[in-house]
Amino acid sequence: MPSAWQIHNAKSTNWRSTDALENLHLNTNVPKPSHLEPKTALVLIRAAAINARDMMVVTHDPIYPGKHMEELSLCADGAGEVEAVGEGSEWKFGERVILRPNAWDTEQSQPSMEPMRGKGAGHEQGTLKQYAVLVRAHEVF
Numbered sequence: 222m223p224s225a226w227q228i229h230n231a232k233s234t235n236w237r238s239t240d241a242l243e244n245l246h247l248n249t250n251v252p253k254p255s256h257l258e259p260k261t262a263l264v265l266i267r268a269a270a271i272n273a274r275d276m277m278v279v280t281h282d283p284i285y286p287g288k289h290m291e292e293l294s295l296c297a298d299g300a301g302e303v304e305a306v307g308e309g310s311e312w313k314f315g316e317r318v319i320l321r322p323n324a325w326d327t328e329q330s331q332p333s334m335e336p337m338r339g340k341g342a343g344h345e346q347g348t349l350k351q352y353a354v355l356v357r358a359h360e361v362f
Contacts, residue, residue, distance in 0.1 A: 224249040225350030227292045228279055236276040236284070244279045248292070254354045257307035261356050264318060269299040269348040274322075278342050290344050297322035297340040299348030320348050320355070 229246040254263055275295040277285035299320040303312045312318070322339050341347025 223251045223253045223351040225251045225294045227294050234280045236280040236282045241276050241280045253352055259308045260310050261307040261354050262303045262310050262312040263305040264301040264353050264355055265304045266299050266301040266348050266351055266353055269296040287343050294347045294350045295341045296347040296349040
């Protein structure tokens with residue numbers, strides 16, 4: 222069964238302290254997504270990066286305000302491989318992707334500055350897990 226690091230019973234602590242990581246727990250019972258919406262891709266996450274913003278989210282620091290959902294997986298950055306695609310997806314099985322806070326691209330794509338909901342905060346699951354279902358930035362609107 223896939224796993225995910227998630228915020229659990231988060232208490233407010235100093236985001237600069239490693240004590241903030243106590244607000245995370247490893248959920249080893251996360252179902253692997255089996256149904257993909259059109260134009261989405263299932264990505265096997267190979268790497269994720271915890272940045273300062275993620276520490277602010279996990280500690281509910283007012284520097285990065287917002288109500289974050291319970292059981293949220295942190296992190297907006299990562300890398301992985303496309304494992305499955307929904308109908309009409311421009312991605313292909315096996316394609317390697319880079320996941321960034323506001324977009325994700327293959328090695329052939331040009332970087333995009335199009336705005337979208339940031340992963341790993343609010344109600345958007347992040348990359349600190351084994352699998353993510355994602356859409357292209359321009360299709361989120």
